[in-house]
Amino acid sequence: MAPNDSVESNGGTRGTAVGRRKAARYIVPVAVAGVAAATIGLVPALASTGDPDLPEITAQQLIEKIAASDTQQLSGTVKISTDLGIPSLGGLAGSFAQGGGGGKGDSSADPQSRMTELASGTHTLRVAADGPDKQRVSILDSAAEYSLIHNGDQVWAYDSKSNEAYHATEKRAGTEHRAGQKSGEKSGHATPAPEGVPTTPKALAEQVLKAAGPTTSVTVDGTAQVAGRDAYKLLIKPRQSGSTIGSVTVAVDARNGVPLKFTLLPSSGGKAVVDAGFTKVDFAKPAASSFTFTPPKGAKVTEADDAKAQRKADGAEGLGMFPGAEGLGAGGSGAKDTKVIGEGWNAIAEIRTPGGTGLPSKASGDVPAEAQQFLDSLGDKVSGPFGSGTVFKTRLVNALVTDDGKVYVGAVTPDTLVKAANGAS
Structure with a gap:
């Protein structure tokens, strides 16, 4: 079992700072990027099945291992459970995301409303990634499936229950790029999912590690086994009082440095607020067919630009319900x-x-x-x-x-x- 080695995160620690910079570069964007959100207690199937005996590692070395991970291809099943202590969002999530819901431009396949469902309850996701330009995430239901597919400059979402599809074309530099953006970079006009809505342990872990600073304690808290793979446990805790976050534990694949499980416990105690982890994972190249999509016959297709224009005409953007x-x-932290x-x-x-x-x-x-x-x-x-x-x-x-x-x-x-x-x- 790995020792409880620790490292204090401070602005002057070169290794940690370099690790965070590398982390942003190497992140595998399976995430429906987004959160808020959004800003999840793991189900029993994800509980550790043993404590593997792994070589000793320090917290700083483990952070650097995450940052240096260049895994670009994977597929598997993720279970996410979220308990924010609020009523189930359901259709209301869409109302918040789209400014009241029910407008002419609304679609049941719109990622802005559907992915917000992950902010409450327990969900099973099937994910796949093949580099930065190909990702797919599907929310599995007992009688239906919602899929979000990113392939190059094309983004498709499909709700099998309503037989509705949502389509967006990602604007790239060289056409309508932002001022000062280098040629060949994506403008970010359309993303595979709403910003702030991560759907993998890696995406969640990246958000926490980016926020690490002198107010953070980071330690190695033993080992675990997740989805049949040996992992180290990285424990991250605030040093300040007044935060609602008690601790964050990230189970990191001992071989390739990919976060396999993420658990956020509140400072108030009780079950986890956010818990997400792989129940099955494969790091082989996914089939090309995973990232192709053609709307089924009879499906209602909504174009992203048309939906946005309609919502603007309806006065239903942002928090327009208030x-x-x-x-x-739309302001963001820089507004x-x-x-x-x-x-x-x-x-x-x-x-x-x-x-x-x-x-x-x-x-x-x-x-x-x-x-x-x-x-x-x-x-x-x-x-x-x-x-x-x-x-x-x-x-x-x-x-x-x-x-x-x-x-x-x-x-x-x-x-x-x-x-x-x-x-x-």
Whole structure:
């Protein structure tokens, strides 16, 4: 069994910094890229079947092993379980992603709504990758299957239950590239899936390792066996108080450095918030047919550009279901109305809503009944020197929406959000 060697992650540790840079380069993008999301307790089938006796390794060496992994081809089955402590999203996820749902441009195959389903419940995924330009992920259901296929500049999604397909053509540099982008690079106009919605342990692990800094403790926590393969366990923990994240464990393939299992435990205790792992994995080249798709006869096909134009015409983009919040979904951390308070695991994004208005009241009638029920199940009224507002809670990410139109959001406790709002007032 590997010893509990540790390494503190700090900005001056050359090996760790180099490891993170290499990690971004070598990541196998099976992920439906996305999260939020999104921002998962493993089912019993993924439990360790033994502790293999492996050569000793330090935490820094293990991080570098992940970063240096050049595995570009794989296929297998992944089980993801998410328990954010919120009601099952179901169709409501699509309403949030598309600004209310039900519009003329909506499609049941649209990745923006379908992949958000991974934010709750347990799902079985079949994944395949052959380099950076070919990926496929399928969500398996008892009576249906939803598939997302990326092949070159073509992105297809298909919902077998409704017999609907969604198609996007990835814009590349040389046609409509962004200013300053090098010739031959992808512009990112269309991706295999919404940003922030990872679907493999590697994609999840990369997000955590990129955030590692002086506030992070990293250790090797023994060994395990996942999907029949020997693995080391990398344990990542915040050194700060106030975070909702207790620890992250990544099981790393001892042979090729690919993360096989990812488990995020909350600081509040209890079952895992996020748990994702392979139940079966093969690192051979997948069949070329895995990345080809032709819409079945009679399928309704929605073009991405048409759907986007229709949603814009309907006024249903971003968080358009909330009056005055239409622009929040598109700003990003670099938007002029967004700033970051704090650092490390306690970083909080402060966002000013367009128009400086908070959420509508229950009596306003401006919020769809289904959305209002969802919000009421999460929200608690709070007040302080900042004024008053509502805290919306999950087991991982919490948000404070003030009555004067500011939003404070992060993977921190409600008390930490209120302190940040008071300090910014």
